[in-house]
Amino acid sequence: MPSWSEIAKERGIRYFLISFVDLFGTMRAKIVPSSAIDGVAKAGAGFAGFAAWFDMTPADPDVLVIPELDTLIQLPWKPEVGWVTGDLFMGGKPVDQNPRQVLKRMIAATPSGHELKTGVECEYFLISPSGDAISDPADRQAKPCYDQQALMRRYDVVAEICDAMVALGWKPYQNDHEDANGQFEMNWEYDNCLRTADKHAFFKYMVKSIAEKHGLRATFMPKPFANLTGNGCHTHVSLWKGNDNVFEDGKDELGLSPQAYHFIGGVMHSADALCAITNPTVNSYKRINAPVTLSGATWSPNTVTYAGNNRTHMIRIPDAGRFEFRLADGAANPYLLQAALLAAGLDGMANKRDPGRRLDINMYTDGHEAAGARKLPLNLLDALRALEKSDVLSRALGAQTLASYIKLKHEDWNAYSRHLTDWERQTTLDC
Secondary structure, eight states: OOOHHHHHHHHTOOEEEEEEEOTTOOEEEEEEEGGGHHHHHHHOEEEOGGGSSSSOOTTSOOEEEEEOGGGOEEETTEEEEEEEEEEEEETTEEOTTOHHHHHHHHHHTSOTTEEEEEEEEEOEEEEOTTSSSBSOTTOOOSSOTTOHHHHHHTHHHHHHHHHHHHHHTOOEEEEEEOSSTTEEEEEEOOEEHHHHHHHHHHHHHHHHHHHHHTTOEEEOOSOSSTTSOOOBEEEEEEEEETTEETTBOTTSTTSBOHHHHHHHHHHHHTHHHHHHHHSOSGGGHHHHTOOOOTTSOOOSOOBOOEESSOTTSSEEOOSTTOEEEOOOBTTSOHHHHHHHHHHHHHHHHHTTOOOOOOOOSOHHHHGGGSTTOOBOOSSHHHHHHHHHTOHHHHHHHOHHHHHHHHHHHHHHHHHHHTOOOHHHHHHHTTO
């Protein structure tokens, strides 16, 4: 097997970005010259964990990133740089709270021979560098979804991102202007959940970088504009054993097996707690509990329900053998999203959880008819409290890991709570 430096010489790589994603989903990295990569790859690239979003202190030793060669991606827009990620170690032991290792533990806990395969739909806005407006002032239709003119005005950015995915072998298959002005979505082929998470993490970095190259800014913020549809991260889910899709059953009306329905039942059972992971910011709850947008619909759920090919529910079944989880948003940690979904779904299968009756109604207009359906949390604090009570996710993801995540997220909520808003002053000064 060739060494890292031999691969660098063969591919013309001058520098390596040794990267990882912390608990809040922020990508961190060091840049290493190819002349030093063999030593760094063996010993690890060192980071102060407290300086990132980890539950650590300044007194803790270095966190070491041991890169994995099969994650190597040459930056399509700067091929002299190779991006790589891997696992984290501290004091010779794995860092349990590292999101990528959390996902690996969940994959190891999957029944023998089974593999979760997923695809993500990462919506994003192209905005002005200052962040206060969309980048295209001519993009102002009330219903801008699939608008060809607006799509083609951003052709250079979209095409460069898609060309990069083609070059990387991701098999992209469609790109579109989404439901909000200035919003776009790009789809590529599904993969095993770890590879999907790695690609998801890199995709966000790539989109932001290519947007900056064109003098723009890209954001995956769940709800950057109050009157426009937010950024979702819809996740398509199937479970495989070898070449067989365990979720597919031709005898079922919607083409799903009993195992698939139990998996869905598990996701619904843990939905309140899942929110704290799949919708991890204060802003997330401006998307899933939003009033009607300029386009006429939020395209996001607010109730724990499922249906067939109906986008007004938390879970949609568009085709045989898979379901779409529509709750997650653009702020979701790529690794924790997959790990939490897998944890909830495996619990559903193990306990044969029943998702209940399918609801074939428009939840935006007739949601009041969904008797007994649970509402999703109204804010991050409610979601964190639900996560604290979740034995399912605590056992699966690790009690200490979850405690660290919850601790940091409570600090995030408390920082928000200390913030004085213009709305408070406008409505309370004269009380």
